[in-house]
Amino acid sequence: MTGTGTQAAEKPRRRQARGERRIEQLLEAAAQVFQEVGYPAASTNGIARAAGVSPGTLYQFFPNKEALAVELGRRLMAELEQTHGRVLSGADTTRPLAEILDTVLDPLIAFNLGHPAFFVLIHGPEAPGEIVSDHEELHAVLQQQITDLVARRAPDLPIPELDRVSVMAFAIFRAGLALVMHSDGAQREGYIVELKSALHRYLAPVLGS
Amino acid sequence: MTGTGTQAAEKPRRRQARGERRIEQLLEAAAQVFQEVGYPAASTNGIARAAGVSPGTLYQFFPNKEALAVELGRRLMAELEQTHGRVLSGADTTRPLAEILDTVLDPLIAFNLGHPAFFVLIHGPEAPGEIVSDHEELHAVLQQQITDLVARRAPDLPIPELDRVSVMAFAIFRAGLALVMHSDGAQREGYIVELKSALHRYLAPVLGS
DNA sequence: GACAAATACGAGCGGTCGCTCACATTCTAT
DNA sequence: ATAGAATGTGAGCGACCGCTCGTATTTGTC
Numbered sequence: 001m002t003g004t005g006t007q008a009a010e011k012p013r014r015r016q017a018r019g020e021r022r023i024e025q026l027l028e029a030a031a032q033v034f035q036e037v038g039y040p041a042a043s044t045n046g047i048a049r050a051a052g053v054s055p056g057t058l059y060q061f062f063p064n065k066e067a068l069a070v071e072l073g074r075r076l077m078a079e080l081e082q083t084h085g086r087v088l089s090g091a092d093t094t095r096p097l098a099e100i101l102d103t104v105l106d107p108l109i110a111f112n113l114g115h116p117a118f119f120v121l122i123h124g125p126e127a128p129g130e131i132v133s134d135h136e137e138l139h140a141v142l143q144q145q146i147t148d149l150v151a152r153r154a155p156d157l158p159i160p161e162l163d164r165v166s167v168m169a170f171a172i173f174r175a176g177l178a179l180v181m182h183s184d185g186a187q188r189e190g191y192i193v194e195l196k197s198a199l200h201r202y203l204a205p206v207l208g209s
Numbered sequence: 210m211t212g213t214g215t216q217a218a219e220k221p222r223r224r225q226a227r228g229e230r231r232i233e234q235l236l237e238a239a240a241q242v243f244q245e246v247g248y249p250a251a252s253t254n255g256i257a258r259a260a261g262v263s264p265g266t267l268y269q270f271f272p273n274k275e276a277l278a279v280e281l282g283r284r285l286m287a288e289l290e291q292t293h294g295r296v297l298s299g300a301d302t303t304r305p306l307a308e309i310l311d312t313v314l315d316p317l318i319a320f321n322l323g324h325p326a327f328f329v330l331i332h333g334p335e336a337p338g339e340i341v342s343d344h345e346e347l348h349a350v351l352q353q354q355i356t357d358l359v360a361r362r363a364p365d366l367p368i369p370e371l372d373r374v375s376v377m378a379f380a381i382f383r384a385g386l387a388l389v390m391h392s393d394g395a396q397r398e399g400y401i402v403e404l405k406s407a408l409h410r411y412l413a414p415v416l417g418s
Numbered sequence: 419g420a421c422a423a424a425t426a427c428g429a430g431c432g433g434t435c436g437c438t439c440a441c442a443t444t445c446t447a448t
Numbered sequence: 449a450t451a452g453a454a455t456g457t458g459a460g461c462g463a464c465c466g467c468t469c470g471t472a473t474t475t476g477t478c
Contacts, residue, residue, distance in 0.1 A: 013424095014424075014476095015424080016423090016424060016425075016474090016475065016476075017475095018424080018425065018475075019424070019425065022426090040249055040250075041249075043465065043466080044465085044466055044467075045464085045466080045467095054426065054427045054428055055427090055467075055468090056426065056427060056428070056467090056468075057425075057426050057427070059466090059467065059468075060424085061425095064466075064467080065467090160399070164396075164399050164400065165403070167388060167400075168388065168407060171384040171385060171387065172381055172384055172407060174384065175380040175381055175383065176377065176380060178380065179376060179377065179380055187373075190369070191376075191377070194373050194374070194377045195377070197411070198377060198381060198407075201410040201411050201413075201414065202406070202410050202411065204410075222454090223446095223453075223454075224454080225444090225446080225453090225454060225455075226445095227444085227445080227454085227455065231455080231456095252435065252436080253435080253436055253437075254435080254436080254437090262456075263457045263458055264436085264438090265438075265439080265455095265456070265457060266455075266456055266457075267437095268436090268438075269454085269456075273436075274436070274437090
């Protein structure tokens with residue numbers, strides 16, 4: 001796949017090492033600003049300033065603000081899979097439910113705590129009229145992985161119920177994750193336990209203990 | 210507190226019937242715009258236009274955009290309590306949990322479906338740096354009522370656990386409500402059932418069936 | 419060293435935002 | 449009838465937005 005010019009032939013844009021470094025700086029700055037003020041309130045000029053470059057330089061590498069968020073999401077998603085393995089799709093669905101939840105949720109929570117921008121990106125853009133493909137894809141990928149996980153655990157579940165349960169489970173996860181993210185110390189530990197309890201109790205009747 | 214008679218003695222602003230009507234128009238228009246584009250993206254000029262008045266007229270009655278949201282929240286909250294009675298604080302906690310959930314959730318869901326702006330307002334403003342008192346009060350009032358409800362049902366619950374469970378329950382409710390609001394027809398019915406199931410299963414071990 | 423491509427700058431364009439203000443109109447109390 | 453308060457207008461201010469572009473600098477290649 002990484003061979004000479006197989007897929008990336010559409011953009012023969014040659015990039016210097018300096019450019020690659022700038023891209024990293026910009027994404028890092030974007031992550032910082034996103035988590036500080038949220039995606040909608042984050043300004044491209046502010047991101048450029050945080051990266052120590054001019055606005056023009058930002059647009060040398062990213063066509064617009066959305067592209068910044070999309071690429072950041074891509075990288076975070078890749079890093080999630082790299083550092084924690086295939087968390088969702090690799091889970092052993094024959095284990096007890098509580099164990100599955102631990103092995104799935106702990107890495108996800110840890111990753112979100114370590115990369116708060118990820119949490120910002122999987123929370124909808126709030127404005128309904130936004131360009132749909134914004135963070136929607138990140139959301140959809142995670143949702144699909146959860147649905148697959150549930151389907152593997154309960155293969156005989158009718159499709160509509162499978163979808164409903166999976167969507168609800170993801171919603172509960174995001175809601176609980178928000179509580180975890182906005183607390184700290186002992187409280188945070190408490191919410192983590194609470195989130196696991198909520199999901200366990202919700203899923204046990206459907207997936208078995 | 211504010212002494213006898215009307216409580217707004219600090220603002221002896223005399224209001225004509227026309228002014229009262231304008232206020233209604235403006236709040237109605239604000240509710241419309243909020244639910245259409247969300248609170249952050251709603252523009253005061255747009256709200257004024259939707260109400261059929263000039264921007265200056267809007268600021269004749271509301272000092273700023275936030276005041277519009279706050280007053281709208283106040284009125285919606287009042288209407289909720291008026292039309293559905295004291296839904297939360299009046300629930301009979303000696304009934305079976307499933308019944309309590311029905312009597313509490315059905316009015317709340319119906320009200321949100323009938324007043325989508327309410328749903329927008331109880332969803333955080335997304336931007337962390339926002340003026341804190343924005344929708345925060347509405348949120349806090351509902352949270353407190355839920356906590357009281359849980360406390361009445363389980364008086365022996367230690368305070369920290371009471372708080373944690375109540376906050377988590379409210380979070381699950383909001384997450385499920387979002388699914389209900391963004392679906393329709395049979396799917397919506399399904400999510401309503403799912404939300405009730407999730408809350409019942411989550412709360413049953415703590416509150417009893 | 420020469421030359422083109424890649425990178426970098428930053429003033430500023432066109433736009434929207436929340437909000438203001440000088441002024442006109444309508445209502446109400448006398 | 450008339451004064452003064454309440455209501456109404458809408459152009460536009462100042463700030464900020466995402467983004468552009470003419471221009472300057474750095475870099476890789478020969």
